[in-house]
Amino acid sequence: MLTNPVYAALTGPHASFAEVRGNARRYPAAVAPFLGLPDEPTAADWADAAELLKASGPAALMRPEFDVPDGIKLDRRFDLVQFVAPPDLPAEDAEAVRLGVDDVPDMLALVALTDPGPFRSRTIELGTYLGIRRGGELVAMAGTRFSLPGYAEISAVCTHPSARGQGLATRLIRAVAAHVTATSRTPFLHTGGTNSTAIRLYHSLGFTLSHEMKVTIVEAV
Template sequence: MLTNPVYAALTGPHSTIAEVRGNARRYPTAIAPFLGLPGNPTDQDWADAAVLLGPGTSAALMRPDLPIPDAFKLDRQFDLVQFVAPPTLAAVDDEAVVLGLDDVPEMLALVALTDPGPFRSRTIELGTYLGIRRDGELIAMAGTRFALPTHTEISAVCTHPLYQGQGLASRLIRVVAAHITSTGRTPFLHTGGTNTTAIRLYKSLGFTLSNEMMVTIVEPV
């Protein structure tokens, strides 16, 4: 399940928002750019994925590397590492506030400034997002994205460059983890395989490496 989190989410807790053709699943493009396929996709699964995406539309697979059929072109690919949280991570923080639809423009602006990964106009629909404000300005945020039957992903962890180094990301990760554990699930997260700063932070919080994977961006030919 953790080696194929997009498919696990789109066939599990996020099945109600999945766009589906055969065994292929995807999030609506305004929510997230991810495509989900079974663990060992067949030719028919790939054919369904091509129809589901449509010509000229790319999508990201998040899983261990797999051969890409000739019906798709590989746009780009990069290493990804996955970590699972320790049971002692959760904490409360009075400064963290729940973010809502009215906050999305500020969230999108913060993401554009910091590039924590895909966050789109409707990504907030995937879970609970928390933020920290200073003088009314959103300066840090984190939230939940992929919901699996037993795990929920911490995502969109970012801090405004002017406020980095103050431990805001760590604080928000702990609060989001508390929300996840209250639902009976285990927090986990992903980061780029070369993002040494993030990897160092997660290890310092007690996260343990669970999988090494790839993000593979494909497009039907």
């Protein structure tokens, strides 16, 4: 399941979000740019995926490396590492506030400045997002994105450059983890395979490497 998190989410807790064609699933483009396929997709599955890509544009597959079939164009591919949180990670934070729809413009501005990964205008619908404001400005945030049976992904961890070095990312990761474990799920997360700063942080917090994967961005021919 964790080696194919998008498909596990879109055939599980996030099924209501799924654009569906056969066995292929994708999130609406305004929610998240991800496509899911079974662990061993057939030619028919890839044909269905191509139709979804034609309808809604390019998308990213998050899974072990695979051969891109005819009818699908490979845009780019990069390494991804996945970590699972330790049991002692969760810690609530009094300064962290729940973010809502009215906060989305500030969230999008922070994401544009810091580039923590995909965050779209409707991504907030996928889970709970927490933020820290200073002087009214959103300076840090994190939340939950993919929801799988028994797991929830911590995502969009980012801090404004003016507020870095204060441990805000760590505090928000712990606070989001507290929300996840309160719902009897285990937190996990992803980062780029070359993002040494993030990897050091996650190791320091006790996260355990669970899988090395690929993000493969594809479009229909």
